[in-house]
Amino acid sequence: MDAIPSLDARALTNRQAPWDDFDPAAYLEHNYRTLREDDRQILAAVRDHFAGHFEGHPAPEGLQGLDVGAGTNLYPALAMLPWCAGITLFERSAGNAAWLRGAVREYGENWDAFWEVLREQPAYRRLADPRALLRETATVVQGDLFADLPERIADLGTMFFVAESLSSAYQEYQDAIGRFARALRPGAPFAVAFMENSDGYEVGEHTFPACKIERTDVLSGLREYAADTLAVSHIDVPGSQPLRDGYTGMLLALGRLRA
Template structure:
């Protein structure tokens, strides 16, 4: 799930209590409150993330045109109530799986798949600053509807699925689902194992997160740094090369209890 929170700035940040992913109340997640707080308007941090990710994917497919126009299979792991990671893959994908564990978020995603809400247009417009997006996608709602499938599942179970997604994203998931460092590293491993060799990927992380509230419910987080992100991704990346970009808090903090955001881009290495 994409788990940045609608917690207000004056809420106290409690000392984190150890909590595993399986112990958190994911089905009680409130996508309406979450989207209203996070995505009603395009924040400067999301704009920076979109800038980095759109360039990464555009550069990859310009420099590695191995698929000869073939439409790819993409996956957004832990999609939550955030559509822009999937939109970032849309020009190159014939299929995009939105893989999500919360029943509430699955319902939201299925509703958005039919015709997503107007506030997502500003995110698409930001992607279109890289001209390949507008050039390859004349009608993003129609292409989104055709390409997207929503699948409920636990990311730890991805190993049971045949690997082979050819492009992938995972935004604010691995560090925002558990206080366990071991579960953080395992979540990243499962994401990377789901991708085919050579697949471009983009991932985003909350830096130094101490946990958060969504509505009346508290959710766990694992405090990670840019070094932790590199350590988690490098063993699975092409040549162990991952571009790590800390973006801090442009425009101010989204909430209390974190130190910034981190974007990571690279390619899945060969088996």
């Protein structure tokens, strides 16, 4: 009998990867136990992007925020908090969704360092109790962004390390960006972060696929959806703390959806 070909864990489509085996505790410990310099730079840029946008476009009360593929990262949601009556944390993995439900109820002290960066902007300083506000505001929705993410539900949105980190297939990278963009309403400001040139990553005992992308891929992926103000910046790997082998930095796209 022919041997069953074994799958290369770094060359998987989104459906083939073991999302329910994603270990939230291991991922949190590796990535967000402390505030890294690259995350600090990203957080500061996202903070200024959203605050600047809403200074120029005064918002009606009660906007809806969306973070797609939230994993165990709360800082995109915290960055949207001043403007939102509701924030949807959309996530495929059952384990990550369970982690998010617990974190929304009472988030850990590690996130206080992230909040301190946000507090450098007055819009965030006005919020006396971000823990209580996130509890009131955030809802965790478990689903597959390719099948279950509704269109035109959000007035501001984030998607961090997801489009390029859910499959090795370039087509799925592009499709994930399209699904995210279609979930936003016209004019919505957004922030999307990417690992540059990653070809896969380990979380706990498991390997997950990634698609190697560079700045030109971010620009071409977002161009049809974004207004002309789209800006993509590169965040270097901090010399003392590479997150993992085999990536060349992070990319951050800040923009707003075409009206």
